[in-house]
Amino acid sequence: IILSFSLAVAQFYELKLERAAVDLIEKSRFSHVHLLINSSNFDHDLFLSEATQIATVSIGVKRQKRVQLVVIIADDKFDLKSVNDVNEFYLIVTTRLLNVQELFKSIWERKNLLNVNLMMKNGSKIDLLTFFPFSEHECNNTKTIKIINEFSNDTWTSKEFFPSKILNFHSCTLRVGTPPAFPGIIHHKHKNGTIEFKGSDIKIVRELELRL
Numbered sequence: 001i002i003l004s005f006s007l008a009v010a011q012f013y014e015l016k017l018e019r020a021a022v023d024l025i026e027k028s029r030f031s032h033v034h035l036l037i038n039s040s041n042f043d044h045d046l047f048l049s050e051a052t053q054i055a056t057v058s059i060g061v062k063r064q065k066r067v068q069l070v071v072i073i074a075d076d077k078f079d080l081k082s083v084n085d086v087n088e089f090y091l092i093v094t095t096r097l098l099n100v101q102e103l104f105k106s107i108w109e110r111k112n113l114l115n116v117n118l119m120m121k122n123g124s125k126i127d128l129l130t131f132f133p134f135s136e137h138e139c140n141n142t143k144t145i146k147i148i149n150e151f152s153n154d155t156w157t158s159k160e161f162f163p164s165k166i167l168n169f170h171s172c173t174l175r176v177g178t179p180p181a182f183p184g185i186i187h188h189k190h191k192n193g194t195i196e197f198k199g200s201d202i203k204i205v206r207e208l209e210l211r212l
Helices: 002-014 016-028 044-051 100-111 200-211
Strands: 032-038 056-059 069-074 089-094 116-122 125-131 145-152 186-189 195-198
Touching: 016 044, 016 069, 016 089, 016 116, 016 125, 016 145, 032 044, 044 056, 100 116, 100 125, 100 145
Parallel strands: 032 056, 032 069, 069 089, 089 116
Antiparallel strands: 116 125, 125 145, 186 195
């Protein structure tokens, strides 16, 4: 009886990550979800059986065009190739302890993605972690990791899962790229050798500068 009870408790504990992910999808109202699995410690059959009841779920390397949330199940390794679209939200579910600071640093510096959260176990609860690159004291900050939500007693303590990170840039400089082609960019060379940039893209950038 004691052995059976221990196995039941272990199974309940292992299934919490799956339930937490499904509950997040349901409460965030994501309708199109893509699943990438790189772990043998995650019950994807259980996840799929519950997630497909509330959203359209696809699996594999190739994603559908309408994907809103990408759920990545990872152990101690993480492939940055799986995160590349700024229009998607990313939920990384780790079954083992990852170097969270290094992970967020790589995602921000190499991919410039904002809407990325990490879900991991922390004792009897599950933490939802993220980073805020624009802060009052530092720009491009991925060192300060914040717990934005917790899953305990089979529910999330808050309705906030992907907080906005661009309400205030705190005077941080943003890089803007645009193709150097007419009519978006017009080069005007003055007699003194200086070059003035004009065009529709320059107008947009200047307007963004005023508003942000």
